[in-house]
Amino acid sequence: MSTLGEKVKKIRSKNAGPFWITVDVFCGDKKVYKDVRNKLKNSKISSLFMISEQDLKRFEIDNLNVIKFSFPRKTIQGDIFDRDMHGAQLAVLLSEMKF
Amino acid sequence: MIPIKVLVPSGVLGLGFDIQALSHGIKNNPDIISIDGGSTDSGPYSLGSGTSKYSRAAIKAEWKTLMIAREKANVPLVIGSCGTCGTNGMVDWMENITIELAEELKQHLKIAKLYCDQGKNYIKKSYKLKKILPLNPALKLNNKLIDEMTNIVALAGAEQIQECINTGADIILAGRTTDTAIISALPLMKGADPGSSWHGAKVAECGALCSTNPTSGVVMVEFDKAGFTVEPMSKNAYCTSETVAAHMLYENADPYILHEPGGFMDVTNSNYYNIDKKKVRVEGAAWNSSKNYRVKLEGAKITGYQTSLLVLLRDANYVKNIKKWTDKLSTFLKKEIDERMNINTSEYSLEFRHIGFNSILGELEKNQESPVEVGVLCLITSKNKISTEIAKLINPFLLHFPLSTNEELPTFAFPFSPVHSDRGCVYEFTLNHILELDDPMDAFQIKILEV
Numbered sequence: 001m002s003t004l005g006e007k008v009k010k011i012r013s014k015n016a017g018p019f020w021i022t023v024d025v026f027c028g029d030k031k032v033y034k035d036v037r038n039k040l041k042n043s044k045i046s047s048l049f050m051i052s053e054q055d056l057k058r059f060e061i062d063n064l065n066v067i068k069f070s071f072p073r074k075t076i077q078g079d080i081f082d083r084d085m086h087g088a089q090l091a092v093l094l095s096e097m098k099f
Numbered sequence: 100m101i102p103i104k105v106l107v108p109s110g111v112l113g114l115g116f117d118i119q120a121l122s123h124g125i126k127n128n129p130d131i132i133s134i135d136g137g138s139t140d141s142g143p144y145s146l147g148s149g150t151s152k153y154s155r156a157a158i159k160a161e162w163k164t165l166m167i168a169r170e171k172a173n174v175p176l177v178i179g180s181c182g183t184c185g186t187n188g189m190v191d192w193m194e195n196i197t198i199e200l201a202e203e204l205k206q207h208l209k210i211a212k213l214y215c216d217q218g219k220n221y222i223k224k225s226y227k228l229k230k231i232l233p234l235n236p237a238l239k240l241n242n243k244l245i246d247e248m249t250n251i252v253a254l255a256g257a258e259q260i261q262e263c264i265n266t267g268a269d270i271i272l273a274g275r276t277t278d279t280a281i282i283s284a285l286p287l288m289k290g291a292d293p294g295s296s297w298h299g300a301k302v303a304e305c306g307a308l309c310s311t312n313p314t315s316g317v318v319m320v321e322f323d324k325a326g327f328t329v330e331p332m333s334k335n336a337y338c339t340s341e342t343v344a345a346h347m348l349y350e351n352a353d354p355y356i357l358h359e360p361g362g363f364m365d366v367t368n369s370n371y372y373n374i375d376k377k378k379v380r381v382e383g384a385a386w387n388s389s390k391n392y393r394v395k396l397e398g399a400k401i402t403g404y405q406t407s408l409l410v411l412l413r414d415a416n417y418v419k420n421i422k423k424w425t426d427k428l429s430t431f432l433k434k435e436i437d438e439r440m441n442i443n444t445s446e447y448s449l450e451f452r453h454i455g456f457n458s459i460l461g462e463l464e465k466n467q468e469s470p471v472e473v474g475v476l477c478l479i480t481s482k483n484k485i486s487t488e489i490a491k492l493i494n495p496f497l498l499h500f501p502l503s504t505n506e507e508l509p510t511f512a513f514p515f516s517p518v519h520s521d522r523g524c525v526y527e528f529t530l531n532h533i534l535e536l537d538d539p540m541d542a543f544q545i546k547i548l549e550v
């Protein structure tokens with residue numbers, strides 16, 4: 001079994017303002033996009049990032065073959081318990097996930 | 100006057116841009132040069148302390164290049180969110196740099212300053228009148244919190260920038276503005292399609308990030324009644340329908356909707372296509388005006404004073420048991436701090452992060468492999484400056500604390516002398532709210548000067 005990162009073109013994450021994190025999965029082509037879109041469940045994403053499924057926003061952007069997830073961050077950006085202000089390392093969790 | 104050409108030198112002043120691309124942009128006769136000067140992207144420190152993230156020298160050097168380019172093009176030069184946080188103090192800081200440069204360059208200028216600071220009484224009054232509304236996720240707000248904030252700014256939109264443009268200023272130094280407003284203001288004023296004015300502004304707000312060569316910086320956006328065309332100015336940069344469309348994803352929680360003062364933009368029905376190898380044409384974005392005019396607020400307050408210590412461990416037994424070691428150490432230290440300093444745990448926070456294990460992802464980390472060495476970052480945050488004294492109490496135990504009682508006293512590696520680093524004040528964001536205004540200028544002031 002390979003990882004999601006090996007299957008798609010690129011996965012990135014970033015803060016979207018001080019209160020949200022957004023994760024973009026660039027699938028590369030239509031075939032991979034359809035496969036990832038069908039198999040990558042919201043429940044998996046919410047458990048990976050330890051957030052409630054209700055807080056998770058999911059966007060499927062057909063013309064770019066991108067699946068995007070956004071959720072409120074658990075610690076506000078720059079809070080004393082924040083470990084990654086730009087949230088850009090969070091993408092690794094999705095990248096290294098078995099798929 | 101349509102089409103209107105807006106030249107964007109880079110995503111933010113201080114990041115650098117391709118000089119040749121800028122001069123190519125000037126040759127293409129822009130109607131205005133717009134650059135962003137700030138963001139909340141680096142955390143609450145800039146707003147909390149009212150200081151710039153970038154060095155003054157870097158800002159001055161780049162601003163000089165832009166002032167020379169502006170004189171050549173003979174068009175307005177606009178900077179939004181001066182000095183990272185866009186407080187009045189940072190607008191004045193930017194004014195000071197501009198005046199120095201005007202003297203050096205022997206330029207005679209009309210300067211418009213846009214002030215975006217919000218007074219605490221005004222914010223309290225607006226809150227009481229229910230003119231301040233929470234966004235998701237909602238943060239707690241009350242008068243005590245408002246009093247504790249060190250800076251509060253409102254994000255200006257196109258309307259306030261247009262007021263500045265109407266003064267006939269050569270240079271506009273704006274306090275906190277939305278990244279897009281400095282770009283959309285002129286096209287909107289001159290009758291370009293509203294949805295496309297905002298969409299084009301969003302695409303260009305990070306400079307050449309919407310192209311194949313992000314570090315080249317400079318892009319030109321041409322706005323008309325039906326849409327916009329974007330083109331990178333560097334020889335080695337290309338815009339493709341994909342790079343342009345993909346930019347809507349970047350740092351945006353919603354890839355279709357962008358809220359701005361006075362309404363929101365919706366790009367659900369936008370079409371992107373390449374005109375040639377470099378240029379992309381975009382049409383179809385919609386603008387939805389809101390009934391009430393609302394601007395976003397940003398605020399920060401002091402969380403406390405922070406001191407950090409770093410110790411490095413290479414001993415395999417300690418590396419393997421690092422969590423156990425810091426748990427034990429933490430319990431021991433809290434007791435010592437209470438007994439020796441008479442400081443209760445409610446007055447400070449003490450945290451250990453395991454660099455090499457999970458210092459970035461924390462409890463989300465899946466990989467449990469043991470590294471060869473581990474760094475323990477110890478963070479103490481206290482309401483008053485006592486964090487330094489707590490760090491000094493901790494110091495010897497961080498160096499020598501044993502895992503078990505029946506072993507020789509261990510000594511770990513301290514990479515610094517002094518071991519502790521005082522990080523000074525640390526701040527936190529305190530507002531995720533919008534402010535309703537009867538008139539767009541109600542919360543903003545413009546000052547004009549000539550040099």
